[in-house]
Amino acid sequence: MSNNSAHLFDLKEARGRIERKDKSIRPKITSLQDAVKQFIPSGSHVAVGGCLYSRTPTALIHEIIRQKRADLTISRSLTGMEADLLLAASALSTVVTSWWSIGYAWGISSMMRKFVQEGKVEFEEWSHLALGLRYRAAAMGTSFLPTFSMLGTDLERTNKVEKFVCPYTGEKMLLVPALYPDVGLIHAHRADKFGNVEIDGFHFMDEDIARASGRVIVTAEEIVDSDHFRNQPDRTAIPFFCVDAVVEVPYGSYPSECWNLYDADFSHFSDFSQATNESGVDGANEYLSRYVYASKSFQNFLDMIGIGRLLELKKSMENVIR
Amino acid sequence: MSSAKASYTKAELLAVMTSRLLEDKKTVFVGIGLPMAAALLAQLTRSPALSIIFEGGIIAPELKHGEMPLSTNEVRAGRRAMAFCDITDIFLYQQRGYIDYGLLGAAQIDQYGNINTSVIGDFHKPKVRFPGSGGANDIASSSTRVLVTLIHEKRRFVEKVDFVTSPGYLTGNNSRIDSGLIFGGPFKVITDLGIMGFDQKSKRLKVEAIQSDATIEQIRDNTAFELLIADTLEIIEAPTKDELEILRKIDPEKVMLRGN
Numbered sequence: 215m216s217n218n219s220a221h222l223f224d225l226k227e228a229r230g231r232i233e234r235k236d237k238s239i240r241p242k243i244t245s246l247q248d249a250v251k252q253f254i255p256s257g258s259h260v261a262v263g264g265c266l267y268s269r270t271p272t273a274l275i276h277e278i279i280r281q282k283r284a285d286l287t288i289s290r291s292l293t294g295m296e297a298d299l300l301l302a303a304s305a306l307s308t309v310v311t312s313w314w315s316i317g318y319a320w321g322i323s324s325m326m327r328k329f330v331q332e333g334k335v336e337f338e339e340w341s342h343l344a345l346g347l348r349y350r351a352a353a354m355g356t357s358f359l360p361t362f363s364m365l366g367t368d369l370e371r372t373n374k375v376e377k378f379v380c381p382y383t384g385e386k387m388l389l390v391p392a393l394y395p396d397v398g399l400i401h402a403h404r405a406d407k408f409g410n411v412e413i414d415g416f417h418f419m420d421e422d423i424a425r426a427s428g429r430v431i432v433t434a435e436e437i438v439d440s441d442h443f444r445n446q447p448d449r450t451a452i453p454f455f456c457v458d459a460v461v462e463v464p465y466g467s468y469p470s471e472c473w474n475l476y477d478a479d480f481s482h483f484s485d486f487s488q489a490t491n492e493s494g495v496d497g498a499n500e501y502l503s504r505y506v507y508a509s510k511s512f513q514n515f516l517d518m519i520g521i522g523r524l525l526e527l528k529k530s531m532e533n534v535i536r
Numbered sequence: 537m538s539s540a541k542a543s544y545t546k547a548e549l550l551a552v553m554t555s556r557l558l559e560d561k562k563t564v565f566v567g568i569g570l571p572m573a574a575a576l577l578a579q580l581t582r583s584p585a586l587s588i589i590f591e592g593g594i595i596a597p598e599l600k601h602g603e604m605p606l607s608t609n610e611v612r613a614g615r616r617a618m619a620f621c622d623i624t625d626i627f628l629y630q631q632r633g634y635i636d637y638g639l640l641g642a643a644q645i646d647q648y649g650n651i652n653t654s655v656i657g658d659f660h661k662p663k664v665r666f667p668g669s670g671g672a673n674d675i676a677s678s679s680t681r682v683l684v685t686l687i688h689e690k691r692r693f694v695e696k697v698d699f700v701t702s703p704g705y706l707t708g709n710n711s712r713i714d715s716g717l718i719f720g721g722p723f724k725v726i727t728d729l730g731i732m733g734f735d736q737k738s739k740r741l742k743v744e745a746i747q748s749d750a751t752i753e754q755i756r757d758n759t760a761f762e763l764l765i766a767d768t769l770e771i772i773e774a775p776t777k778d779e780l781e782i783l784r785k786i787d788p789e790k791v792m793l794r795g796n
Binding site: 265266267268288291292311312313314315317318319322323326327330331333337339340341343344346347349350361362363364365366367368369372377385386387390415416417419420421422471473474477478480531534535536 | 624
C-alpha cells in the first residue's frame with residue numbers, strides 16, 4: 215500500500231514546520247471551536263493523546279465531529295470509542311494504531327469490524343512499541359529508530375518496513391519510520407495560558423506526540439497561573455513552545471478517566487457498545503445525534519450526563535487510586 | 537486432601553496452570569484478562585516477590601482484590617506502583633532485557649508458536665478483523681520467556697496462522713534467529729488439555745504434559761497439525777482447592793476470567 219504512513223512523511227517539511235513556528239511566550243487560550251477551526255483541516259493526520267479509555271481528548275474529538283471534518287488519519291497507541299465515533303461521523307480514512315476496540319470488557323468493536331472488513335477505513339497496524347518509536351523518532355527530529363519488534367512477522371511485511379544490518383554488531387534490526395502528525399491532541403491535568411502542561415499519573419505517549427506533531431492543541435482540566443510552573447519546572451511535561459492552543463475543559467476526557475480526578479464511566483461505554491452491537495452504525499449515529507450534534511458545546515454534553523454522575527466518578531476515583 | 541474433585545472453569549484452569557510457571561523473584565509483563573489473574577495468583581502462592589509490569593508504563597503495582605482493572609492503562613492497574621514511565625519506555629525496558637516472562641493469549645497459534653491476533657483472511661480485505669497486536673508482538677519479540685495461554689480447539693491450533701502478528705519460531709529451525717530475533721522466544725503453550733514446549737531443533741510444538749482429566753487423543757483431535765509428543769508425559773496436578781479459592785478472592789466478579 216503506497217498510502218501507508220511509513221512512506222508519506224517529508225523530513226525537511228516536518229522540521230520546517232517547527233522552524234517556522236512562533237515560539238514566543240504568548241497567551242494561547244482559545245475555544246474548542248476556534249482551535250479545531252484553525253488547526254485541524256480535513257485531511258489532517260491527528261495524533262490522539264492518552265490511551266484507550268484514559269485521558270482521551272474527548273472534547274476535541276466531539277468538536278472535530280461537530281465541524282464535520284473528513285478524510286482524517288488518526289494515530290493512537292491503543293484506539294477506542296473515539297475512533298468508532300469518528301467512523302460514524304464519516305470523518306476517518308485511516309487509523310494508525312497497535313490495537314483498536316472499545317476495551318477488553320466490551321469485546322471486539324462491531325464498528326471497527328464492519329468498517330474494516332468492508333474496506334471503508336484503513337487499519338494500519340503496528341506493534342505498540344513500534345508506534346511509540348515512530349513518535350519518538352519524530353520527537354527526535356530523525357527519520358527512524360531501530361528495534362527488534364515486528365521482525366520476521368506479517369506486521370513487517372504489510373507495513374513494508376526496512377531491515378538493516380547493524381554496522382557495529384552485525385545483527386539485524388527493523389527500522390521503524392518516524393511518524394510526524396500534523397496536529398497532536400492532548401488532554402492534561404493543568405496548563406497555563408502560555409501552554410506549559412502538567413500531566414499527573416500516566417503520561418502514555420503524550421510527550422513524544424507533543425514533540426512529533428507540527429501543531430499541538432491542549433485541553434486542560436484547569437488553567438493555572440504561570441508561577442505554578444515556574445515554582446516546579448521539573449513537573450512540566452510539555453513546554454509552552456510546543457503548544458499552539460490551550461482550552462480549559464473540566465471533565466474534558468469524560469467518559470475516559472483522568473488520573474486522580476475522575477474515573478471512567480464504564481456504563482457509558484457499555485451503553486455505546488450495546489447500541490453499536492445491536493444497531494451498528496445507526497446506534498453510533500444515534501449517540502452522535504443525542505450527545506454531539508444536539509449539544510452546542512462540551513459543557514452541554516456534560517450537562518446531559520449530569521453533575522450527579524460526574525461527582526460519582528470523582529468519588530469512584532478516590533476509592534480505587536490507593 | 538479432599539477426595540472430591542474441585543470444579544472449575546477452563547479459564548480458571550488456565551490461570552492456575554500459568555501461575556505455576558511464574559517463578560518467584562522474576563518480572564512478568566502482563567496483559568489484561570487471564571494473564572492478570574495468573575500473575576496475581578502466582579504472587580499469592582509460590583511467587584510473592586514476582587514483579588508485575590503493565591504496558592501503561594506501570595512497574596510493580598499492588599492491585600486491590602475485587603477491584604480489577606479493565607485495561608492495563610487505567611488507574612486501577614497503577615495502584616501502589618513503585619514507578620510509572622511512558623508506554624514506549626516500558627517496552628524499551630523489555631527490549632533491554634528486564635522482562636523475564638511475557639504472558640500472551642491468542643486467537644490462533646501454529647506449530648511454531650506464531651500467534652495471530654490480527655486478521656482471518658487477507659490483511660487489507662479481512663474476513664474477520666481482530667483488534668490487533670497491541671503490545672503482544674513486542675512481548676513475543678523481546679521478553680525472555682513467552683508463555684502463551686489459550687483454549688485447545690482445532691480452529692485455534694492451525695498448521696499455519698493466517699497472519700503472524702506475534703513471532704514464535706516463525707518457520708522453525710533457526711528461522712527466528714535468522715530473522716534478527718536473537719533474544720527470547722516462546723517457552724510454553726498452556727491449554728485446558730495440556731502444556732507444550734518446543735522441540736530444541738525443529739522448534740515444533742511438543743506436548744510435555746497433559747491435564748489430569750485430558751487424554752493425548754483429545755489433544756490430537758483438537759489440533760489441526762501433527763504434534764510432537766515427549767517420550768514421557770507428565771500428568772498435571774489439577775487446580776487445588778487453595779488455588780481456586782485465592783483466584784476467586786482476587787476476582788470474585790470474574791472480570792478477568794469471563795466465560796467458559
